[in-house]
Amino acid sequence: MATTHAFTGLVIVAPLAYALPEFATALAVGAILGGIAPDFDLVFAHRRTLHFPVTGLAVAVPAVAVAASTPSSLTVAVAAFAVTAWLHAASDAIGGGLEMDPWNDRTERAVYDHVRSRWIRPRRWIRYDGAPEDAAVAVALAIPALVVFDGWLTPVIAGGVAISLCYALVRRRLVAWTPDWLE
Template identity: 80%
Template sequence: MMATTHVFAGLAVVAPIAYLVPEFAATLAIGSILGGLAPDFDLVLAHRRTLHFPVAGLAVAVPAVVLATVAPSSLTLALAAFAVAAWLHAASDSIGGGPEMDPWNDRSERAVYDHVRGRWIRPRRWIRYDGAPEDAALAIALAIPALLVFDGRFTAVIVGGVTVSLVYALCRRRLVAWTPDWLE
């Protein structure tokens, strides 16, 4: 899935909480945006392994949510939003495709690494590849609750993210031809 889909998924999760406690809306938004993006910083390391914790991430997310519930503050809510969005990103990578740039000719059976069982989870391909039409549709659907709840500067960020998603999805198949071999 696209990075923007992961970000919008995190925002959709925190949107109802931000609606209930608007004084923490900005904190929740920033925490979930960073958490949605963070796992893919392992692109330069072992992608979908070093910073992706589809199973173990839950062991961090649950206590973080409990802590934020019993002791709500900007810090605990930001950490909880970050942990939940990062776990959701890693877990949901398993319902997408593999990390390959060219899923039409080169298919990988490695969706995301499960550190607990010490093996790769295979891609379910409910979202066939990042930037697929269903990925763009999911990104837009997930962006709606965030657009309704968050205001001001976040509206600009969300609308910008939707625009980037649509452009990427429209160009996705052509990107393969434009990518030099050494980058794949």
């Protein structure tokens, strides 16, 4: 789920946000946006167009270096975005394939590796997005974020948890509700 990816980003930046509270909001915004941005390719070639599991690291490392050498709200937000977007793409391989109904048709395509021009196979540690174990991971990752971040981020995180749980409840029914052009 995109929310799981956003919560992963928040957990990654939480220690920095705790140590450097002046950058907490920038780190959180970068992490949340980086966690959901790769899934904007859902209407294109999903997990290929905006997912960069290998080359994303080549963007994330310099972004972190720039943020470390010249910290500002902009540089730390960009670094959080780059790291979280890369982690999103890389971690899609630990889940299921990209099919709409992974419990019926199992593909061997998790996320596209642009360097090797091939698909990385799914590991299926989390069977599919919205699976009960995905919801459990999302909730577990949201807890540290709720402890570290405050203000307007608290209802955003709580809302993300609610979205995660609702999505997990209806995920298997979504296939029947999905327009043919999205399949």
